[in-house]
Amino acid sequence: xxxxxxxxxxxxxxxxxxxxxxxxxxxxxxxxxxxxxxxxxxxxxxxxxxxxxxxxxxxxxxxxxxxxxxxxxxxxxxxxxxxxxxxxxxxxxxxxxxxxxxxxxxxxxxxxxxxxxxxxxxxxxxxxxxxxxxxxxxxxxxxxxxxxxxxxxxxxxxxxxxxxxxxxxxxxxxxxxxxxxxxxxxxxxxxxxxxxxxxxxxxxxxxxxxxxx
Amino acid sequence: xxxxxxxxxxxxxxxxxxxxxxxxxxxxxxxxxxxxxxxxxxxxxxxxxxxxxxxxxxxxxxxxxxxxxxxxxxxxxxxxxxxxxxxxxxxxxxxxxxxxxxxxxxxxxxxxxxx
Numbered sequence: 001x002x003x004x005x006x007x008x009x010x011x012x013x014x015x016x017x018x019x020x021x022x023x024x025x026x027x028x029x030x031x032x033x034x035x036x037x038x039x040x041x042x043x044x045x046x047x048x049x050x051x052x053x054x055x056x057x058x059x060x061x062x063x064x065x066x067x068x069x070x071x072x073x074x075x076x077x078x079x080x081x082x083x084x085x086x087x088x089x090x091x092x093x094x095x096x097x098x099x100x101x102x103x104x105x106x107x108x109x110x111x112x113x114x115x116x117x118x119x120x121x122x123x124x125x126x127x128x129x130x131x132x133x134x135x136x137x138x139x140x141x142x143x144x145x146x147x148x149x150x151x152x153x154x155x156x157x158x159x160x161x162x163x164x165x166x167x168x169x170x171x172x173x174x175x176x177x178x179x180x181x182x183x184x185x186x187x188x189x190x191x192x193x194x195x196x197x198x199x200x201x202x203x204x205x206x207x208x209x210x211x212x213x
Numbered sequence: 214x215x216x217x218x219x220x221x222x223x224x225x226x227x228x229x230x231x232x233x234x235x236x237x238x239x240x241x242x243x244x245x246x247x248x249x250x251x252x253x254x255x256x257x258x259x260x261x262x263x264x265x266x267x268x269x270x271x272x273x274x275x276x277x278x279x280x281x282x283x284x285x286x287x288x289x290x291x292x293x294x295x296x297x298x299x300x301x302x303x304x305x306x307x308x309x310x311x312x313x314x315x316x317x318x319x320x321x322x323x324x325x326x327x328x
Contacts (some may be wrong), residue, residue, distance in 0.1 A: 017266070019288050
């Protein structure tokens with residue numbers, strides 16, 4: 001299919017069995033149904049793309065109502081995806097889990113679970129200090145953060161304690177174990193960023209790569 | 214919506230109902246190189262764990278005076294059949310107390326009630 005991906009909601013994780021008794025840990029997502037709300041073409045927008053809407057709502061503010069007047073439905077989430085040929089796609093068209101089938105590789109983009117302000121040990125995997133040999137309050141300390149008067153400052157981007165999680169994360173090359181368009185479900189091998197009920201964008205693996213010049 | 218409820222599970226008609234305390238014969242599909250055969254493990258069910266696709270049960274037997282426990286995933290296709298050979302009358306759901314016992318102390322009374 002021409003569209004590179006769709007919007008989904010993470011439901012949770014469980015496991016599924018293969019015929020031979022092996023099992024996969026899978027993430028279950030509600031994939032679509034999404035409605036095409038806008039088609040972007042080189043003539044009108046300077047690039048190609050498709051805007052999809054997900055999760056219908058009853059009320060929205062006037063500017064959004066105006067934007068969605070062409071499909072006569074209101075959506076909580078609007079996201080853009082790449083498309084091979086925009087002339088294949090029409091506004092109002094439904095995109096569902098049929099887009100992917102078992103065995104396909106996808107990239108999943110979501111917002112990771114927020115972990116608050118965390119120290120270097122949890123955030124960056126620092127080793128911390130020794131537990132014993134006369135140490136006191138150095139157990140989870142970051143250690144040296146640089147030299148002295150030269151350079152005279154801490155270099156930019158140094159790994160330190162700070163806010164962790166709640167960031168946009170893409171997990172690449174996940175395998176679709178099963179796709180069930182009738183129930184709008186997809187079963188994805190491995191984990192997908194974010195908590196339950198969070199929004200994830202599923203794209204065909206590698207569809208965001210820049211073409212080689 | 215709970216993810217574990219969304220996985221379609223086909224109930225295996227060759228798995229009898231059983232509860233902890235029952236004695237069962239479990240047929241497991243084993244692949245050795247290219248050959249596939251069914252291995253049988255018989256013993257007392259000492260626990261039923263979980264629900265949905267991750268559910269499992271543990272069977273204990275004493276072979277050559279060594280206690281052996283195997284845990285099977287109830288919905289795994291490798292579990293070909295579970296045959297209940299004896300009903301046991303026990304008061305606990307988890308029969309871990311059998312581990313420290315042998316001989317007469319490890320016996321389980323047969324449940325002869327009609328259910």
